[in-house]
Amino acid sequence: MSHPIDYRGIIALKTVIDLQHFEKAAQKLNITQSAVTQRIKTLEKSFGEPLLIRSLPYKATKLGEVLLNHQRRVEFLEGSLYEKVEIERLKAKFSIAINHDALETWLMETIVGIPAFQTFHLEVITEDQELTLDLLENARVLACISTNHKRMSGCDSAFLGEFEYVLVCSSQFKEKYFKNDRSLKDNLLDSPYLSFNYKDQLNQIYMARMFNCELNADNTHIIPSVKGFREMTLAGFGWALIPRIDIVDCLADGRLIILESTKTWRMPLYWHYWQLPDRKYQRLNQLFIEKAQKRLHLK
Numbered sequence: 001m002s003h004p005i006d007y008r009g010i011i012a013l014k015t016v017i018d019l020q021h022f023e024k025a026a027q028k029l030n031i032t033q034s035a036v037t038q039r040i041k042t043l044e045k046s047f048g049e050p051l052l053i054r055s056l057p058y059k060a061t062k063l064g065e066v067l068l069n070h071q072r073r074v075e076f077l078e079g080s081l082y083e084k085v086e087i088e089r090l091k092a093k094f095s096i097a098i099n100h101d102a103l104e105t106w107l108m109e110t111i112v113g114i115p116a117f118q119t120f121h122l123e124v125i126t127e128d129q130e131l132t133l134d135l136l137e138n139a140r141v142l143a144c145i146s147t148n149h150k151r152m153s154g155c156d157s158a159f160l161g162e163f164e165y166v167l168v169c170s171s172q173f174k175e176k177y178f179k180n181d182r183s184l185k186d187n188l189l190d191s192p193y194l195s196f197n198y199k200d201q202l203n204q205i206y207m208a209r210m211f212n213c214e215l216n217a218d219n220t221h222i223i224p225s226v227k228g229f230r231e232m233t234l235a236g237f238g239w240a241l242i243p244r245i246d247i248v249d250c251l252a253d254g255r256l257i258i259l260e261s262t263k264t265w266r267m268p269l270y271w272h273y274w275q276l277p278d279r280k281y282q283r284l285n286q287l288f289i290e291k292a293q294k295r296l297h298l299k
Contacts, residue, residue, distance in 0.1 A: 009043030010071045012036050013051055017058050017068070043067075094120035094284075097132035097144035100196060102163065102269070104226040105246050107145075110291045116284045128199045129267070136272055143273035143285065157272045158289045161296025165202070165265040168247065168256045169239040176236070184260055185211040192238040194229055195220045202241055202265070210263045241265060269296065 015025040016036065026033040044051050051064035060068055094117070098107055103126055111117050125141060132144040137152055151157045177191035178184075193203055193215065207215050221237050223229045230247060233240045234255055242256075244264075250256040271292065273285050 005070075006039070006043050006046055007071070007074070009039045009046070010067050012039040013043065013060065013064060014068055014071055016040070016052065017060060020056065020058055093123055094143075095123040095125060095141035097125045097127050097135040097141045099129040099132065099145070100126050100224075100226050101243050101246070102129075102145060105243055106292075106295050110288065110295050113291055114284070114287050116280070116287060119280070120284075128197075128201070129269075130201065131199065133272060136274070139274075142276075142281075143271065143288075145269050146272055147267055147269065148272075149268065149270050152272065155272050155274055156285075157270050158293075160269045160271050160289065160292045162266040163269055163296065164244045165206075165241040165267060166244050166247075166251075166261075167206075167239065167259045167263060167265075168233060168242055168251070169259060170234055170236045170255065171257055173236040173239065174257065174259070178259075185213060188239060188259075189213060189215065191219075193220050194232055194238045194240040195222055196229060197222060197224045206241055206265050210265075 015028055016022055019025050022033050022036055026036045050061050053059045129147050133146040133148050135141045136144045178187040204215055207213050223232050247256055271289055
């Protein structure tokens with residue numbers, strides 16, 4: 001009666017014979033030595049006879065050699081298949097988690113500049129920069145951009161550069177809400193400000209670090225759009241922290257003014273990605289890192 005072939009057992013058998021050592025085979029397969037032994041025993045039980053001559057030098061029995069020859073043919077067929085359908089094989093999903101500001105300012109330009117991304121089905125998931133690493137940890141994405149420098153187990157990371165936010169408002173807003181006889185801190189606390197969504201903690205972190213205070217969460221407008229965020233600031237709805245890269249023209253022509261040039265927020269960005277053996281996947285990550293570093297002026 002036919003039954004599914006236990007390829008894990010055959011690979012364990014082949015590795016022991018190739019390396020002539022159970023412990024080294026276990027290290028290569030990243031399992032315990034007892035697991036190697038158990039896989040071979042399970043395979044032998046499945047076929048009802050010994051497959052390995054357990055004396056040095058280790059050799060396969062006649063039936064064991066039949067299985068090893070079968071494994072070699074399978075490996076050859078797989079290699080041939082990958083060559084024939086390489087493009088289709090690589091059209092896997094490449095999921096990236098990133099915050100909205102990066103997505104709508106510099107990320108897409110960077111991705112478009114890397115043709116290798118076209119060999120994947122790209123999926124971009126937007127999340128707060130403090131939370132993107134959670135999506136990577138849960139294997140929801142293959143890569144993410146985070147402010148966290150800590151490298152997760154099984155992943156690599158690279159510093160991309162700093163993303164500069166500036167504290168701005170329109171001239172009419174400043175005239176209406178900011179009093180000359182009060183400190184910048186007091187004026188900020190008593191005037192409305194803009195937040196991207198309820199997860200957005202950038203304003204709170206900024207005020208805590210720069211002014212050692214906490215904002216009133218009820219004094220904010222929620223605008224979940226990068227373009228809308230900029231337009232609402234221009235219209236005088238509130239002060240805001242906006243990426244400098246997104247408002248270069250607005251600053252140049254005076255439509256927006258920087259409230260404090262010495263208190264800009266330089267957000268560090270790190271590219272985290274799973275360690276996978278595919279060479280093209282590895283190369284793609286390196287290309288992205290190099291392009292992003294140039295875009296963020298690290299190189």
